[in-house]
Amino acid sequence: MIKNVLTHTGGIALYGIVSICLFFAVFAAALVWTLAQRASHVRRMGELPLNDGEVNPFTPSVSKNHE
Numbered sequence: 001m002i003k004n005v006l007t008h009t010g011g012i013a014l015y016g017i018v019s020i021c022l023f024f025a026v027f028a029a030a031l032v033w034t035l036a037q038r039a040s041h042v043r044r045m046g047e048l049p050l051n052d053g054e055v056n057p058f059t060p061s062v063s064k065n066h067e
């Protein structure tokens with residue numbers, strides 16, 4: 001029954017093409033956004049789970065002007 005419904009539905013191939021295009025667009029946008037991040041921001045975000053609010057003298061200082 002499902003095979004019969006899908007074969008008689010016009011334009012069903014368009015959904016596959018649109019979904020692949022949307023996936024590629026979102027993936028490309030996420031890749032561009034990721035590569036556009038500053039190294040200092042990525043380092044600061046990477047240290048957040050390990051930072052208890054204490055200043056670690058062994059890590060390079062990051063600007064505190066990000067509010």
